[in-house]
Amino acid sequence: METLFSSTLLFNANLAQNDYVGFTFFIGYMAMFAASVFFFFERGQVDGKWKTSLLISGLITMIAAVHYFYMRDVWLESGTSPTQFRYIDWVLTVPLMCVEFYLILKAFGAKIGLLWKMIGYSMLMLVAGYLGETAFRSNSVLWGIISTLGYVGILYEVWLGSARKLASNSNDPHLQKAFSALAWFVLVGWAIYPIGYMAIETDGWLRNVISVRNMDLIYNIGDAVNKIGFGLVIYGLAVNSTAASRK
Ligand SMILES: *C/C=C(C)/C=C/C=C(C)/C=C/C1=C(C)CCCC1(C)C
Numbered sequence: 001m002e003t004l005f006s007s008t009l010l011f012n013a014n015l016a017q018n019d020y021v022g023f024t025f026f027i028g029y030m031a032m033f034a035a036s037v038f039f040f041f042e043r044g045q046v047d048g049k050w051k052t053s054l055l056i057s058g059l060i061t062m063i064a065a066v067h068y069f070y071m072r073d074v075w076l077e078s079g080t081s082p083t084q085f086r087y088i089d090w091v092l093t094v095p096l097m098c099v100e101f102y103l104i105l106k107a108f109g110a111k112i113g114l115l116w117k118m119i120g121y122s123m124l125m126l127v128a129g130y131l132g133e134t135a136f137r138s139n140s141v142l143w144g145i146i147s148t149l150g151y152v153g154i155l156y157e158v159w160l161g162s163a164r165k166l167a168s169n170s171n172d173p174h175l176q177k178a179f180s181a182l183a184w185f186v187l188v189g190w191a192i193y194p195i196g197y198m199a200i201e202t203d204g205w206l207r208n209v210i211s212v213r214n215m216d217l218i219y220n221i222g223d224a225v226n227k228i229g230f231g232l233v234i235y236g237l238a239v240n241s242t243a244a245s246r247k
Helices: 002-006 008-012 020-045 048-078 083-106 112-133 137-159 162-169 173-189 192-197 213-245
Strands: none
Touching: 020 048, 020 213, 048 083, 048 213, 083 112, 083 162, 083 173, 083 213, 112 137, 112 162, 112 192, 137 162, 137 173, 137 192, 162 173, 173 213, 192 213
């Protein structure tokens, strides 16, 4: 026992009383975990055509839960941003969110090309963001702008481009409501991330307003809102549409 308690690992792995960023890593982990269980179980309650969508919702939160499990440790042991785990998570979950758009629009004529286009924009956004946070941190503004081009591409598809047109032309009010909610998540919920990025201490535009420590706080809040919120919108659509078809 003596040796166990004096081990540096245990001391370093202690969550300090005032480590609010650390709290959000733990809350984020548990919330993502619980959301996954919820989506996987609720999958049984909806019509067959919705089951893949709910599965993807659960996979998104599950992939995030596993990464949060590791990110908590990095934060506790080093007090620094777990940037690599963060971006590995995003590179898997953001494309899956594009898949969610594709799946709900498929019945109304979405082509696979729309999915690839959105995944391409996501990759540009995330690879440029990663380079700006790591290898080219002293040029983070430039890489942030390149990344934003990818983000704008996704916004265009969802607000003005073919995805929006397919949703508007569908004759399904449940789909239109859900699509519009998801589009707001992309516009407002996803805009949380560039705000966190601007806390980079070398040249971030908000570096004097937000300390770089709070970058993780902002990313953690963004993840919980967007991943669980996105999944709940899909869940609501599946439940409403199932109820309507069973009337
Ligand atoms: C579940 C994870 C999600 C929805 C992550 C979304 C991430 C973004 C929308 C990140 C966007 C960025 C910019 C638009 C510019 C600065 C760099 C990024 C990568 C933070």
